[in-house]
Amino acid sequence: MTSTTDSPVPATGTAAPDAVGGVPVKRRRDRAAREREILDAAERIFGERGYQGTSMDDIAAAVGVSKPLVYQYYGSKDGLFLACLSRLRAQLLDTVSDAVLAAADPEQAMYAGFVAWFTFLDEHPSAWSVMVDEGMLAAGPAAQAADEVRAEFVALIAMMVRLNLPADHPHDEEEIQIVAQSVSGATERLAIWRTRNGGTPTPEKLAATLQRLLWRGLDSLRG
Amino acid sequence: MTSTTDSPVPATGTAAPDAVGGVPVKRRRDRAAREREILDAAERIFGERGYQGTSMDDIAAAVGVSKPLVYQYYGSKDGLFLACLSRLRAQLLDTVSDAVLAAADPEQAMYAGFVAWFTFLDEHPSAWSVMVDEGMLAAGPAAQAADEVRAEFVALIAMMVRLNLPADHPHDEEEIQIVAQSVSGATERLAIWRTRNGGTPTPEKLAATLQRLLWRGLDSLRG
DNA sequence: ACTTCGAACTTACTCCGAGTAAGTTACTCC
DNA sequence: GGAGTAACTTACTCGGAGTAAGTTCGAAGT
Numbered sequence: 001m002t003s004t005t006d007s008p009v010p011a012t013g014t015a016a017p018d019a020v021g022g023v024p025v026k027r028r029r030d031r032a033a034r035e036r037e038i039l040d041a042a043e044r045i046f047g048e049r050g051y052q053g054t055s056m057d058d059i060a061a062a063v064g065v066s067k068p069l070v071y072q073y074y075g076s077k078d079g080l081f082l083a084c085l086s087r088l089r090a091q092l093l094d095t096v097s098d099a100v101l102a103a104a105d106p107e108q109a110m111y112a113g114f115v116a117w118f119t120f121l122d123e124h125p126s127a128w129s130v131m132v133d134e135g136m137l138a139a140g141p142a143a144q145a146a147d148e149v150r151a152e153f154v155a156l157i158a159m160m161v162r163l164n165l166p167a168d169h170p171h172d173e174e175e176i177q178i179v180a181q182s183v184s185g186a187t188e189r190l191a192i193w194r195t196r197n198g199g200t201p202t203p204e205k206l207a208a209t210l211q212r213l214l215w216r217g218l219d220s221l222r223g
Numbered sequence: 224m225t226s227t228t229d230s231p232v233p234a235t236g237t238a239a240p241d242a243v244g245g246v247p248v249k250r251r252r253d254r255a256a257r258e259r260e261i262l263d264a265a266e267r268i269f270g271e272r273g274y275q276g277t278s279m280d281d282i283a284a285a286v287g288v289s290k291p292l293v294y295q296y297y298g299s300k301d302g303l304f305l306a307c308l309s310r311l312r313a314q315l316l317d318t319v320s321d322a323v324l325a326a327a328d329p330e331q332a333m334y335a336g337f338v339a340w341f342t343f344l345d346e347h348p349s350a351w352s353v354m355v356d357e358g359m360l361a362a363g364p365a366a367q368a369a370d371e372v373r374a375e376f377v378a379l380i381a382m383m384v385r386l387n388l389p390a391d392h393p394h395d396e397e398e399i400q401i402v403a404q405s406v407s408g409a410t411e412r413l414a415i416w417r418t419r420n421g422g423t424p425t426p427e428k429l430a431a432t433l434q435r436l437l438w439r440g441l442d443s444l445r446g
Numbered sequence: 447a448c449t450t451c452g453a454a455c456t457t458a459c460t461c462c463g464a465g466t467a468a469g470t471t472a473c474t475c476c
Numbered sequence: 477g478g479a480g481t482a483a484c485t486t487a488c489t490c491g492g493a494g495t496a497a498g499t500t501c502g503a504a505g506t
Contacts, residue, residue: 278491278492300493300494
């Protein structure tokens with residue numbers, strides 16, 4: 001899972017010269033490995049400096065590779081950023097899904113999901129930074145792709161909402177979408193606010209408050 | 224209120240030549256008037272093409288002025304964008320505040336506020352576009368300023384929440400902040416989703432659903 | 447009417463970063 | 477060991493943010 005470096009080439013950040021002793025180090029790597037390397041570096045640097053503050057040359061240099069190679073593999077700066085975003089979101093989705101599925105009942109599932117969400121962002125600062133800068137993709141074709149990445153989350157929330165409705169009840173699908181979008185927007189905003197606010201309140205407090213705020217409201221959607 | 228043009232100089236968008244007849248048209252304007260002109264043009268163009276798609280030259284040309292003048296008045300692209308954002312948010316805040324204050328009771332105030340929010344964004348597409356691109360300011364000193372602009376909204380929501388708590392009740396201020404941030408995040412996300420979704424559902428439907436979702440939850444914060 | 451003086455405004459740049467055309471080098475498979 | 481190809485590089489273009497330094501208009505004083 002933590003496979004940032006997995007080869008004889010030292011990950012020095014800048015281009016590594018040949019081994020001094022004699023045998024030249026293997027420079028070229030196959031495409032998949034290079035893509036992973038680039039993605040790892042991009043995630044780290046985007047996380048540290050933000051989208052605007054990061055240049056493609058920076059990333060290429062960190063990997064020890066030239067810029068056109070990055071373009072060959074990821075197409076554009078937006079494409080590379082989107083790839084980072086996508087991978088991070090997938091990890092986050094996994095974490096939250098696991099927490100939700102492990103819970104005993106729907107009420108606890110909701111709480112556990114919120115806690116998992118905020119905790120993950122706590123423990124992965126670069127993930128958070130990348131997601132905050134997600135708005136950079138507001139324009140262009142990347143915007144649609146970014147939406148699709150986020151849509152998986154909305155789908156998870158919508159599923160949870162449905163679990164709380166009687167199976168035979170003719171539920172209003174549009175209303176479920178509204179609720180799911182709201183919850184997604186609320187949690188993202190809270191995550192941003194929380195870090196700008198110095199890391200308070202705790203994930204547990206946030207989750208408990210959201211829980212109390214939303215639980216009875218979901219009840220009233222049942223009819 | 225709609226003072227986009229207020230002078231003998233025709234607002235042709237591109238630089239206007241002298242009047243053909245004879246008397247040369249007054250070219251120079253005092254600073255305040257020019258600032259307004261630039262801000263109006265910027266709002267329009269940012270709204271049409273987004274932050275990334277707009278260059279400072281575009282805006283300068285639309286006003287019929289050279290780029291350094293724009294820099295003299297607004298400092299940077301971020302500064303100009305922030306000025307647009309700030310003005311639009313102030314208008315939106317006014318609209319929502321009015322709707323809230325005109326309502327008969329807290330429950331209706333909440334509904335009216337939501338309707339006003341979504342309706343305003345419907346009727347001011349450029350406002351919406353600018354706000355969607357707000358994420359562009361995620362980095363740098365402009366980020367803090369953008370947060371402050373949004374904070375007024377959160378404050379309005381927080382005030383409304385407090386109105387629903389018994390005056391003598393020892394309410395948890397942190398919890399109120401959490402709720403206010405959540406509502407702000409939820410409504411912004413819904414606004415974005417709604418337009419990407421072709422303008423459905425209606426503002427009234429969204430407001431009603433949010434109302435139902437949140438009303439009883441707010442109740443449970445009372446004790 | 448003529449000078450003065452400051453605010454309004456411009457020309458002509460620099461610099462940086464996204465993206466690309468065309469060529470070169472190292473690994474692999476016969 | 478000689479193709480053939482994937483991996484990779486050098487050396488650009490192009491556009492847009494931001495700036496230094498100078499110019500012109502218009503009003504206020506005399």
